[in-house]
Amino acid sequence: MTPPQPKAPQDPEDDLVALAYRLRLACQQISRRVRYEGTHYLAPHQFSVLARIGDGPRTPRELAEIERVSPPSMTKTVACLVDAGLATRRPHPVDGRQVLIERTAEGAELHGRIARERDTWMMRQLLELDDADVDALRALTPVLEQVAAR
Amino acid sequence: MTPPQPKAPQDPEDDLVALAYRLRLACQQISRRVRYEGTHYLAPHQFSVLARIGDGPRTPRELAEIERVSPPSMTKTVACLVDAGLATRRPHPVDGRQVLIERTAEGAELHGRIARERDTWMMRQLLELDDADVDALRALTPVLEQVAAR
DNA sequence: TATTGTTATACTCTATAACTATA
DNA sequence: TATAGTTATAGAGTATAACAATA
Numbered sequence: 001m002t003p004p005q006p007k008a009p010q011d012p013e014d015d016l017v018a019l020a021y022r023l024r025l026a027c028q029q030i031s032r033r034v035r036y037e038g039t040h041y042l043a044p045h046q047f048s049v050l051a052r053i054g055d056g057p058r059t060p061r062e063l064a065e066i067e068r069v070s071p072p073s074m075t076k077t078v079a080c081l082v083d084a085g086l087a088t089r090r091p092h093p094v095d096g097r098q099v100l101i102e103r104t105a106e107g108a109e110l111h112g113r114i115a116r117e118r119d120t121w122m123m124r125q126l127l128e129l130d131d132a133d134v135d136a137l138r139a140l141t142p143v144l145e146q147v148a149a150r
Numbered sequence: 151m152t153p154p155q156p157k158a159p160q161d162p163e164d165d166l167v168a169l170a171y172r173l174r175l176a177c178q179q180i181s182r183r184v185r186y187e188g189t190h191y192l193a194p195h196q197f198s199v200l201a202r203i204g205d206g207p208r209t210p211r212e213l214a215e216i217e218r219v220s221p222p223s224m225t226k227t228v229a230c231l232v233d234a235g236l237a238t239r240r241p242h243p244v245d246g247r248q249v250l251i252e253r254t255a256e257g258a259e260l261h262g263r264i265a266r267e268r269d270t271w272m273m274r275q276l277l278e279l280d281d282a283d284v285d286a287l288r289a290l291t292p293v294l295e296q297v298a299a300r
Numbered sequence: 301t302a303t304t305g306t307t308a309t310a311c312t313c314t315a316t317a318a319c320t321a322t323a
Numbered sequence: 324t325a326t327a328g329t330t331a332t333a334g335a336g337t338a339t340a341a342c343a344a345t346a
Binding site: 043045069070072073076077095096097098 | 335336337338339344345346
């Protein structure tokens, strides 16, 4: 791995650059590893939409913006989920142009199963740590969530 | 988001399940956000290979296994990098069947530029935090790295 | 006239199977 | 005979452009 070009040996900013680098890589590696758990059930982008419509119904356009893909791509992804019985289309109550995508009970069940597999992996890792480290992680997770919310 | 099915209200394991869930999601969201930085230069899988051969030359087969793609896919990805002048092919010194993929100076430069953009984003987030939180993160990053190494 | 969603079409990344060269 | 790498071909996922329906 290429270290992030230190600017001056004792510059306190370097410490922060190094921390940013290591923290970024650790998050990316954990995320990547987690993704392998439960991936065989569903393609990542389909899982992502399935998770999103768990909050409530969304229009294809909203989903395309959230997932940062084009509307035609989202049309296809939604069609896959609908064909698989994991989501349904419903007409918008006031705007005839729009469609609402909802999660079916089957979709919720599958989402839960995949999420549980990922949580299980993560929990196995936590169980390997010292209690003090787990406590520290517990205290720090809100900070990570704050960073993640940007 | 679906919370991870609590088993019993006061079970201390629930706490750990909840922590696993929140930590997993935070890492995934940070990783996802970081990925948007510098992505326009290179496709994610190409960047990933470019980073990997920064450690030293690798054969296509090794790269395919590390990236968990098929050998033909890696052949194409490597061909793209070579065509772009970011990597080169070199015959294996002792095994005439194998090829070594090396990063060029241009490849190293581009990798450094993308990595720097991602680090910059992460550092901007750190600068928004309280000093105490940064110190806590500094103490905890090795723990996250330990988890990431599984 | 603007917006939502879809269809048409093409490009990229992926995989499996088959082929070539070397061990 | 087994292995490394590539080529051939096909299947997803993505994008832009064009179209239909509705506001």
